[in-house]
Amino acid sequence: MRKITFYLFAFILVGCQVDKKSAQSAFFSGEIVNPTNNYVVLYKDEVIIDSAKLDENNRFTLKLDSIQEGLYHFDHHPELQYVYLEKGDSLTIRLNTSDFDESLVFSGTGEGINNFLLEMFLTYEEEEPTINNFYELEPEAFSKKIDSLRKSKFQLLMELENDIPLSKKALEIARANIDYTYYAYYEKYPFKHRRKVGEKSIHELSSNFYGYRKNIDYNNTNLTYFRPYYNYMIYNIGNMSYMDCAEECTNGGGKIKSQLHYNLHKLKLIDSLVKENSLRDNLFRNVAMDYLLKVHDNKENNNSFIEDFHKRSGNNKHIKEIDGLYSGIQNIQPGNKIPDLELLNTAGEKVSLRELTNSKSVVLYFWTGTQKRQFENINKKIQELQAKNKDVRYIGINYKTEQPQWKGIIENYGLDENLQFRSDNFEQLTNALIIYPLNKCITMKDGAIVDAFDNLYSLK
Missing domain, CATH: 3.40.30.10 (Glutaredoxin)
Known part of the structure; x- marks a missing residue:
């Protein structure tokens, strides 16, 4: 029912929408059933824009006098979800924390794009078990399955566009949501397939298996904090680094023995591809956290990694966190006394x-x-x-x-x-x-x- 009616309210509200072109402000309000705390906090990227305390009826209202068009997220701890806002929007939500995402409904000016993004989020969750089975397929069959699912989502987006005009930026977000979600499955395929069918090496892929890569934008500031885009970047960097390392560090043997070399390849690739500061910093951080927390390498390799990290990302906004983690790991190497807490x-x-x-x-x-x-x-x-x-x-x-x-x-x-x-x-x-x-x-x-x-x- 949600998939058929998720933008139904728009037809009712067309006649009473404010003149968005002349408006500078926006309203974001709603009702939280079974609240888990007293506040709703609105973020743009990592920055708190505003917050509101729930009233006696568990309702809140945020008036944003000046708003930058784009993707935000609202937090009602411990849950959060995306919300897309533009000047002139008067957007209302209603949700029940006992079933946070499934119960969430947007209504009012701006509901179309928000309900679409939410519906896609829920649909992707439902599709996961099915797609997990697709990894057993041969590359061509896998591609056909994934491409069919991707096209079906674009058909829904086309129907939405025919009924509710979307701004250029809203349309970009909606398209990116579909593209990068399904592109990520391609990046995961060679590794998932090898595990699923028990192959010893990466399956040979056709020259056009990753054909979509020629359209990838590694520096899209509108998508830096959008989870499908960021997740895709992690999988893409990991995949390409693995292939590079398997070729260069093993004399073509195809089996990576050194986690240090593999993660140094990741740092090098991010350094060469990503120039947008926030995405660059976040991806560097992701590699550092992944390596330091999961690999548990020896002291010498940890030193080599952190030196290269500083060389490529010494002004990283997360540098204090990474250096603290590195220092902590060095302090608990075998043979050391436990820190005296x-x-x-x-x-x-x-x-x-x-x-x-x-x-x-x-x-x-x-x-x-x-x-x-x-x-x-x-x-x-x-x-x-x-x-x-x-x-x-x-x-x-x-x-x-x-x-x-x-x-x-x-x-x-x-x-x-x-x-x-x-x-x-x-x-x-x-x-x-x-x-x-x-x-x-x-x-x-x-x-x-x-x-x-x-x-x-x-x-x-």
Whole structure:
């Protein structure tokens, strides 16, 4: 029903729209059913434009006296969604947080493009399982399937254009939404196909498989913060870097053995293709975070990577974050003592992490009270390990949980209070111990780090 009627209101509102050409302001308002906090915050890219507090009826109104035409996003923590705004718009939303995206409806001046973008977002989510099966197909069959889906979306856009005039920029956003979503599937295909069918090498592709690449704009300022465009850039850079590295770094052998070389190829490619500052900074950051957090390379390779990163992106707006992450990783290399953080025990007293871990065998693991299933799975694993390894101290470090709630969880699950501690400084904890991913643990022996990026579920 949504797919048939998502721009129906436009026919009713045509006669009462304001003269958008002469208007300078815009209105953005709505109702939040079952609100999760008291505010709606409007962003343009990374900048807060305005915010509004919900009234007693859970309604809000933002009057934007001067507005730049383009893509925004609104945040009702912890959820967010895109909204496209132009001068003269009077746009209203209604949503229920228990089903945020599926319940969201736009109405009023400007609803056409917004309901279209939302409908596409929901449709892409529905298509994911089907497209996942397409990766088993041979390249030509895969291309036909993806191209058919892409054309069907452009047919919907054509129908929308016939009924509701769209501005040049709104049309650009709508087209980019379709194009870059489906182009990304092509970029993922060779790797997904290899895994799906169990091939040892990348499948040979025809010369026109990536024919759409000749139309890619790597410096479109209107799309810098648009998720389909940004995601495509990540997949595209990753794909081309992999192919380059497989050819150049293996003497044509086709198998990449060095994650350092592969990620240096990514930095080099971004440096050569992307000139738009924000996109460039964000893509460089993505590579750095991916490499430093997931590869867990040795100290020398980490040094080589960060040197090249600084050479190519030394003025990156995320440089402080990246340097902090790099420094934190260097501090928890094997053989080092654990950073001497202050934690809290169940009595609210400060204790030294270094003193807690100054024993023969220790495993540090992390959990939060905000993710019940994650905590229960971790607790089950810890109980199994404790039963097998009586000489090992398994120390739990909690974060993002208030003291009373944390103590309640410890009591309800019968945890040993002498082995449970809490950090009230999440940023410090993250920077010092790099608590990523969720199943990470730190193994230690005789007060020194053995592996700061061990997997809790691989321990025996």
